[in-house]
Amino acid sequence: MSPASTVRSTDTQQRLSAACCYPLAAPExxxxxxxxxxxxxxALADPNRVRIVNLLANADEPVCVCEFMEPLGLAQPTVSFHLAKLHRAGLLRREQRGTWAYYSLHPTALARLAQVLDPEGGTP
Amino acid sequence: MSPASTVRSTDTQQRLSAACCYPLAAPExxxxxxxxxxxxxxALADPNRVRIVNLLANADEPVCVCEFMEPLGLAQPTVSFHLAKLHRAGLLRREQRGTWAYYSLHPTALARLAQVLDPEGGTP
DNA sequence: GTAGTATATTGACAATTGTCGATGTTCAAC
DNA sequence: GTTGAACATCGACAATTGTCAATATACTAC
Incomplete structure (x- = not known):
């Protein structure tokens, strides 16, 4: 519909890559x-999403959607909703294996997020 | 009412001090x-509050409430609302000088927040 | 005391968000 | 092709949030 932006293709981690260039303490x-x-x-302002990130941070392998339902006590659509939100924010990676969707923490996500908070980030 | 917790006294920066002990990547x-x-x-999941923190990060002195209204384009009650939210989260310091209320970024707030995101924070 | 001023709080409202059941989609196996 | 399973999307709803006008509070100056 709107050819104005070229940013619509991936959407994944667009938020994070855009935000990581503007630290909180930047000049303006x-x-x-x-x-x-x-x-x-x-993306992190919800307890369930915090727990999702925590679970993924402690997993050494990607985790499929159904694995979250029981520990979080949430229905499947709700889990998908939260995973999509984290994925759209660029914090999660999504990998399709057959019918299963495996999610994993984006390798540099947390580190880059921390950089956003770094007071030195704006003026090196 | 509830004598169960001793956390009710100050409220200021209770959130931050409580959260800083549980990094995102902690074991559980x-x-x-x-x-x-x-x-x-x-507390940071709002554009106006992000700008407030940014303004305070670049200010070398505490800033009073009325100073935020014009740059943010918000009414006074709305500014107070956002400042209170940041203050309750432990990110801001509040200092009363006569009728004026001066807010400043809590010295270690951003650094401690970054520590929450540090993958090493949980398992040193 | 009164008057004026800077903030905080309240009340109301629109907008957003989290949740889940129901429905779609997509893939593997038959 | 059909069936079954995993996940995404849709629709509806309650709960939360951001906003501001109106009001309350607290302080200074007189």
Whole structure:
């Protein structure tokens, strides 16, 4: 529909890669960068998504959707909802194996997120 | 009412100090710690609050409430609302000077938040 | 005391979000 | 082709959130 932006193809980790260039303590954070940063924090602003990230941080292998339902006590659509939100924020990787969808923590996600908070990030 | 917890006294930075002990990548994050961590991220999950933190990060002196209204384009009650939310999360310091209320970024707030994201934080 | 000013709080409202049942999609196995 | 299974999407709903006008609170100056 809208050919205005070239950013629609992957969508994965677009938020994070956009936000990682504008640290919280940068000289000046404009409207758009503030929205990008807020979207990033919004991805972690839910207890269930925090636990998902924690589970993935302790897993040495990708985890499929059905594995989250029991420990989180959530229905399958709800788990998909949270995983999609984390994936769209660029924090998770998605891998399709047959009918299964395996999610894993993006390798540099947490480190880059920490860099956003680094006071030195804006003025090296 | 509930004498079960001793955490009710200050409220200021209780969230942060509680969450900083439970990094995202800790061996296991339970329900309560997940809520504490999510509350912390929730504080930054809004563009206006991101800009407030950014403005304070670049200010070498505390800033009073009225100074935020114009750059953010928000009414005074809305500014107070956001400042209170950041303050309750332990990210901001509040200092009363006469009728004015001066807010400043908590010295170690961002650094401790970054520590929450540090993968080494849980298993040194 | 009164008047004026800076913040906080309240009340109401629109917008967003989390949740789940029901329905689609997509793949493997037959 | 059909069936079954895993996941995504849709629709609806309750709960939360951001916003501001109106009001309350607290302080200074008179």
């Amino acid at each position: 954070v404009g409207r758009d960068q503030a929205v990008a940063l807020a979207d990033l924090f919004k | 994050v339970g329900r309560d710690q997940a809520v504490a961590l999510a509350d912390l991220f929730k």
